[in-house]
Amino acid sequence: MLSRVAENLYWMARYLERTENMARLINATTLLLLDLPPGARFGWEILLQVAGVGELYRKHCGPPEETRIMRFLIADERNPGAVLSCIHQARENSRTFRDVLPAEFWERIHALFLFGRDHASAAANRHDRYAFLNELIAQRHALAGLLLGSMSQDTADQFVKLGSNMDRADMTTRIVDVTTAVILPQHDSLREAVGESLWIGVLRAMSAFEIYRHHISAQVCSNQVVDFLLKNDRFPRTVKHCLSEMEVALALLPNSDGPLDTVRRARKRLDALRLDDLSPAPLHEDLDQAQKDLSAIHHAIHQEYFDPLAQHRTPDPQWTAIC
């Protein structure tokens, strides 16, 4: 497979994953904020923090306000992480590899783009927004299903897997990081209730609420949720699981020793984490390290597969074996 095509597949998968994650996060946050007592001291700007676009928003849109934030996160062209920007990027990336994916894939991703473009005005009101984002999620699932059902376990598939798991792990660490930093109200009884709602909201955003209840605990307490989201090895959105998936994908690709090392290093560090005490400062450091590990994996993949000339600028006798 061409290096450029592999890179585009990887980024297409990342953008699609991000589209879904942003849509989920916005919907879950909307539901959560409706539940919170007036004393709770956080609001819509938490979304900007998770998306990492707080500064960009303030520069273009001023003080945080629901409608403006939503438009910024969903449809604003100035925000490269906006849902529509992600869909647009995913579609543009998939243009360049129409020769390796089933023809229907292009039709569907193009339809997703048209749907997003034509209905983005729904961002302004809560009711329409919820339905709109849910539809985006459903269409993204249809795309994922199409790939699952029609692609052989070949190279293209591995790069799609690498991309989606990379972005998923990235999003999970961000969500945990931002949520643990929320300053809860001082009043004790309120503090407990708000804390629980907050984590339930997080679990819902990841479609993990029911699974958490079944397998971990009926109680939703922050230590356990954080432990679950980072270290559970069976639920698909945990950092641990994403790392395992990347490991499996890499094992099926040629010359994967370098990238595999970085994945294993990240996993070891994750396994060694102690999450009994969630004092914000050390946890933030741990999550920061997890982000750095993800970025190291990304760079290793990039170097090995996307930028081959960096290694092959001069010819080398062993080529003949490959050619």
Add this chain to the structure above:
Amino acid sequence: MSLLSERYGEQSAYDELIDAQQQPRLAAKALFAHLLRLDPSALAARRQEAEAAILAMGITFTVYTEAGNIDRAWPLDIIPRILSRREWERIEAGLKQRLRALNLFIDDLYSAQRIIRDGVFPCEVLEGSHHFRPVCVGIHPPFDVWAHICGSDLVRDQDGTVYVLEDNLRVPSGVSYMLENRRIMKRLFPELFQNCRVLPVDDYPSRLYDTLSALSPRTGERPVVVVLTPGIYNSAYFEHSYLAQQTGSYLAEGPDLFVGPDDIVYLKTIAGPKRVDVIYRRIDYEYLDPEVCNPKSVLGVPGLMTAWRKGTVAIANAPGAGVADDKVVYAFVPEIIRYYLGEAPILPNVPTYLCMRAADRDYVLAHLAELVVKPANESGGYGILIGPRATPEERARFAELIRADPRNYIAQPTLALSTSPTLVGDHLEPRHLDLRPFILQSDQLHVTTGGLTRVAMQPGSLVVNSSQGGGSKDTWIVDREETPCSLG
């Protein structure tokens, strides 16, 4: 027939489907029997269905404007253009004859130049050529074939004669739209395809692959074939990716390729470099290799020309093939056919005045208002003067252009291009059209069954280029016209 607009009573041009008595021609009878049984709203519904399918399938082409590049949905008129198989077979033979002769001609120009020494082709035409590449002299590509993929434009005039209007030998495009048009039409009118004998077109990707792989310098293994595209901002990118997909080739951009010190072309893949055997280039010669051609090109591959000259890689169309894609050379094609093949040309040329000849030039300058004037080396319908429709100022400007560079201009009589019924609202109006079949040559010759019919969507307009608002039609070659198909 109530479907036809009143314009059909007034027109003098030859119509492809309707005869002078306003009755369907033999090959179109079954189609009209079917159309007449649909009510008008059904026709409009099918058109909407076609538009929806085109949008959903993402069949687009790109138009460059100052406001940025616009991806436009491909315009398809759902009324097919129909030719009988008998007529088509003659055209097909004529197209093969033409490409064989043109390839012998190109090969001769880059070696002994017999045709010039024998006084059949004037030396000064070659000297004034924009596309003759001295760097190609002495090269012998496989089968001595230079132009492997040719798109020739055919037109029909008032008396029904089919002429070749031009031969596109550089990077002709449009074949993917021919294939997609058919795919959509089969979705829309399955019952017609079931009952009429419309010959299939979908073997083109296989024939293209055969043509390309026959050029491979390595024998034995399945050759590595690459479609070389300028990238997603090219107006024909859809076609490039489509053809790569359909032929199982790699779709590569210049930076995906490099030439090693062994003068072999490699693809950059995730498993390391992979040797390339055949490049189907969809970029112009000028951008192929910044070491030889335009040094500023970022689309090309440094060292590619050296690799090609050494024969480690085949390029289709070969560099230098464009020398025959020149409207002055065009005027000599009948002579070229007689000279190399000793045969009479099967398909006639449109009569052409060469402004480089004093007598022709005087005639052209005196009759600008009646003629179509074309620059010798442009494509896409750019830089053309349609005399009868031009303003006096435009004609004066062209007169100056011709005097300044007579070698670069030719003129032809304004043809009354044929028309074909085209859906406008809920009835059919005549619109002018042409036909671009694609001809392949390497070890074998192959012609598409029909080709891409391009139609001018404005009433009376003669401009069919999609970049200038033209549309397209599915082209049906219908077998067994003598027994009209049953619609039982």
